[in-house]
Amino acid sequence: MIAHTQTLFGAVALVAVIMGSCLILVGQLRHRDGMLTTGLGMLSHSLAYIGFTLFGQVSMWFSYVLANTLLSTALAFYTVSLPLIHGRRPPWRLAFAFPLLLGVLLSVLIDTQEPRQLVACLLLFTQCLVILHLSRLHAVPGGRAHRILMIGAGISLFGLGIRVVVILSGAPAEMHYDVSNLKQTVSVALGAATIIMFSFGLVLLSRERIESELRQTALRDTLTGLPNRLAILEQLTDELERARRQHTPLSIAMLDLDHFKQINDSHGHLVGDAVLRHCTDHLQQRLRRNDSIGRYGGEEFLLILPGTDADGALELVDQLRQSLTQHAAQVDDKNIALSFSAGVYGSTSPVAEDITGMLLKADAALYRAKDAGRNTQVLATAD
Structure with a gap:
């Protein structure tokens, strides 16, 4: 036409x-x-x-x-x-x-x-x-x-x-x-x-x-810029599915800053916020490219370590902890010493794992690390 x-x-x-x-x-x-x-x-x-x-x-x-x-x-x-x-x-x-x-x-x-x-x-x-x-x-x-x-x-x-x-x-x-x-x-x-x-x-x-x-x-924590609880759990779900398909190990770690309430009480919440940002930046710079970290709540962080077994995860978390203790946060001419306690859980057979079970085991290990005097990491038991 x-x-x-x-x-x-x-x-x-x-x-x-x-x-x-x-x-x-x-x-x-x-x-x-x-x-x-x-x-x-x-x-x-x-x-x-x-x-x-x-x-x-x-x-x-x-x-x-x-x-x-x-x-x-x-x-x-x-x-x-x-x-x-x-x-x-x-x-x-x-x-x-x-x-x-x-x-x-x-x-x-x-x-x-x-x-x-x-x-x-x-x-x-x-x-x-x-x-x-x-x-x-x-x-x-x-x-x-x-x-x-x-x-x-x-x-x-x-x-x-x-x-x-x-x-x-x-x-x-x-x-x-x-x-x-x-x-x-x-x-x-x-x-x-x-x-x-x-x-x-x-x-x-x-x-x-x-x-x-x-x-x-x-999906972002406004203070630290890290993935928030919902986002990091979504990433953990994705990583667990990938580990199941590829039959590769997967580890997680729950990190909790030691005596953070005392920092807030002694120096104020603004300084506490600056300390959280310092920890975030320090940890992010030392993680491997495929690792993920998110703010799980308050001063607690969830670390996801794909392709890493329990022993490798425990060693990596120990390196992160020692590095943080050697780099105090400097806020308003104040040097604030820092450390964290960690519960680590690793699985070489992710097919049998679920998100809730992994988190509960890592959280139980974290409490054992706190009971042991803090500034340490504990590997979760299989049960």
């Missing part, structure tokens, strides 16, 4: 105006979440298509040079929206160098036909490749928005590819914006799909990023 090309351009422009206006209202003049720049991209897209509808009725400067420059500007706005959504610094200069270069080149080539069409297609093609790359780079783990953006960029690349093939085949006149044929119908329809995919993909990406941040906040 062949549609009237300029009517299609007008319809796409109307859709882009509506979508762009809504996104700008949502953005509320704040560009940090990418909604404002996405809306501006939609409006630039609509203005470009309005220019295309007037091809042959107004000067080439407006209907071709300015219109294609606005189209390139729309892609530039989409480009900067991707890092903005993630709160990162966008490549403003690189993104908007494309429409500036395109405007200059089209002004120089305005009296030609094939060269100006090829230049416009190739620069727009390059911008779509950049969006394709950034969509993959800024994907939210487990999200789907980046796939929509990549599909949108792929659709645009396909539409531009059609135009390039027709131009190189010696029929550039068939790609004039006032000509209606099947190739133009397909090309403009693909352009409309691109606008929808980009807008929907960027909005969904923003939502995925917010949900990811909320989840991270819900």
Whole structure:
């Protein structure tokens, strides 16, 4: 089916105006979440298509040079929206160098036909490749928005590819914006799909990023930055499942700072908070890459040691304890000596284990370490 090309351009422009206006209202003049720049991209897209509808009725400067420059500007706005959504610094200069270069080149080539069409297609093609790359780079783990953006960029690349093939085949006149044929119908329809995919993909990406941040906040201890009790238990569940599948040992350790209540009573809770952060930083720096530590509650921490048997876990915890005792916390010109007691439990046959049983055994060993005078570690018994 062949549609009237300029009517299609007008319809796409109307859709882009509506979508762009809504996104700008949502953005509320704040560009940090990418909604404002996405809306501006939609409006630039609509203005470009309005220019295309007037091809042959107004000067080439407006209907071709300015219109294609606005189209390139729309892609530039989409480009900067991707890092903005993630709160990162966008490549403003690189993104908007494309429409500036395109405007200059089209002004120089305005009296030609094939060269100006090829230049416009190739620069727009390059911008779509950049969006394709950034969509993959800024994907939210487990999200789907980046796939929509990549599909949108792929659709645009396909539409531009059609135009390039027709131009190189010696029929550039068939790609004039006032000509209606099947190739133009397909090309403009693909352009409309691109606008929808980009807008929907960027909005969904923003939502995925917010949900990811909320989840991270819900699973993080605000004082130490460590995984909280819920998060570290989720990690232990995952590690136990992995150990069962791979038939590898798994150990855990419950660590409890010695006499922490006395630190709070003697120096105040602010100093106590600083001591907890010092312990957190010290332990994290000395753990192996695959080990995990989380704040289990108060001054108590849960340590997960994948691929480590009981003896190896006991040795590692002993090294951590000795290291901490040798590095006092320095808070407000005060040196606060630190130590911890630990209960260690290791299993070489995780198939028979469960989370509750492992925690109870490590906790029982921790209490034996406290009863033994603290500043030591005790290996849990099998029963």
